[in-house]
Amino acid sequence: MSDRTESESRKLLGRLRDTMAEEAAGQARLDKITHLTADSMGTEVCSIYLFRDEDTLELCATEGLKSEAVHQTRMRLGEGLVGRVARSGKIVNAADAPSARGFRYMPETGEEIYSSFLGVPIQRLGEKLGVLVVQSKQAREFTADEVYALEVVAMVLAEMAELGAFVGEGAALKARHTQPVLIRGTQGQEGAAEGHVWLHEPRVVVTNLVADDPEKEMERLHKAVESLRVSVDGILANASDPEQVQVLEAYRMFANSKGWLKRMEEDIERGLSAESAVEKEQSNARARMSQVTDAYLRERLQDLDDLSNRLLRILTGQGAETGADLPANPVLVARNIGPGELLEYGRSLKGVVLEEGSVGSHAAIVARALAIPLVIHAGRITTEALNGDHIMVDGDQGLVHLRPDDSVVSAFRDKMAMQAEALERYASIRETPCVSACGARIGLHMNAGLMADLPSLSNSGAEGVGLFRTELQFLVRNQMPRRMELAALYARVLDAAGGRQVIFRTLDIGSDKVLPYMKPNDEPNPALGWRAIRVGLDKPGVLRMQLQALLRAANGRSLTVMFPFVAQLDEFRAARAEMDKAIAREERLGHVLPERIEVGTMLETPSLAYAPDGFFREVDFVSIGGNDLKQFFFAADRENERVRRRYDTLNTSFLTFIERIVQRCEAAGTPLSFCGEDAGRPIEALCLAAIGLRSLSMRAPSIGPVKHLLLRSNLDEVRKVILDARDSDAQSVRPAVMEYLRGAG
């Protein structure tokens, strides 16, 4: 970098800062910036294009192009060279712009006389704000130094925009963070919520963008990096969890990276403050992140992003703890959150919106257990949302309305009112036994996993807990829970159930559920790997401890236990033998034994449906885990957004398969239940009941809607509809059942 460009650059940034400090309207500031930049770079033209909506850019200020074109010239994302810069997030440097790929001539601007074109994206932390362009008559490529200088200006512009420096008339000049934003994410947990944003990690606000004294800034940066290194080394020295160690080692690598530091030093030389230099690097990393598909690389860029945040917090002294109070009706907004942290917020939250996350993540499991509406993959939410912003979360559709306008608010509230009305309707049938119109009695039970779920037993009218997922207690801790702790918890669950049956499922870990304190296994296909009962039988210590805790918790009461992911008879026998050993041990130790013990299994692998008859005779009950069973039946990963909704549960092949399981259980006199998510969907529940299921277990809020439909349905008629649809070669019975229900009113 030449000293001349460096001092030019510093001078320009100093002037930009003065512009920021002056009392002026947003437009006047933009005009001045284009003038100063063109002057400093020695180009005839400098223009600023900003987004007026998600895919339209507007010329907002120019030096050199016709002034009549300002706020008139617009282009779509990807249109012309400016649109190309905006879409790709990459610079375009063309000596002969008219012959460059994608060039589009805008006659109203008078740009035809300018040959060379340099456009850089204006972006902040991965969020695209617009494009900064310089043009000149002379046909030449801009030098690397010039490109760099313009990028620094664009970065300062982005920060100024964030601070509201360009607020004025017109969509493109509206204050940032005041416009309504609709974010389309993915459904994580159904339900609707309205409230105010609570940022799990408030953003660091950088106000000093430009600095006069590079030496001082350099010193600040070096000091901060040093303190960052020391703190990472300190945490690393105490870390034992291999995954955490891996992340920290990546942090350390970045913290010691010469390239990273050098780029920030260069930015400071050009006049940026230490904070801005860090943010510029962070923005670049985010921009790269959006283009990288390799999971490993993305994670490393994520590490770099986290590290930049830490560095910014050191430099600005802004901790994660802002001292602000949780707003009324808080909706948690985070890039990601751990299950333990989410549990700490507990039911105080109205909703959760995550920029990342996955349907099977622990946080999603906890949100589901707490019945909090959750949207995941809500891109940009952490950059768009500010603490306290009005937010509406539509967990059914996976939509987030941030700062919604009046029409959205009233439509959304109508929807919530309808849901509340329906809830009232369901409350009136809470105590009604679930008997279909044709007289079939269906047991409706709830799925649970936390102590906090138990009050729902009475509120929902569930007859018992058909599935208590014990792994949540293991997932939300940093170390293996002790037997006494577990026994106390299971005892409280049984107390709260007040004599109603609770089916405790033994630890189901592996696949998507990795315990933070267990060595992760690097398996090519974790869902088909070493999980659930396979772990329990190979390393029986934890299973034994859990069985003992359950026996003690029962303390003379009835106990029902089931094993997850049993694939064949021998596995059931081996697991059952562990239970028998545990009983014998308790007896030897003189502990009171449960008055009755039932031991069943989940049916989650197709193989178990074809187990020898002995299996169905020996097992006390079977519960179909439709979530896993469906993924193995259709060979469609339940975690993979691309395929997980591809196959209908009401697909005739799948229903025929379930019917077969019903017949086998009937023949052996074995009680059968269905506890996957589909049991909580009214149409699915109706069809399951119609093919013979007499017990369903679901999320507590689903019990009302499912019961409401079952009470008025004639299962014999629905069964006939299903058989007819199958006979007529339908792929799914859904259309026929829907039509029947419409006809039945």
Ligand code: PEP
């Ligand atoms: C299932 O697989 O259907 C089930 C209930 O278990 P989980 O969702 O916990 O895997």
Ligand code: MG
């Ligand atoms: Mg399962």
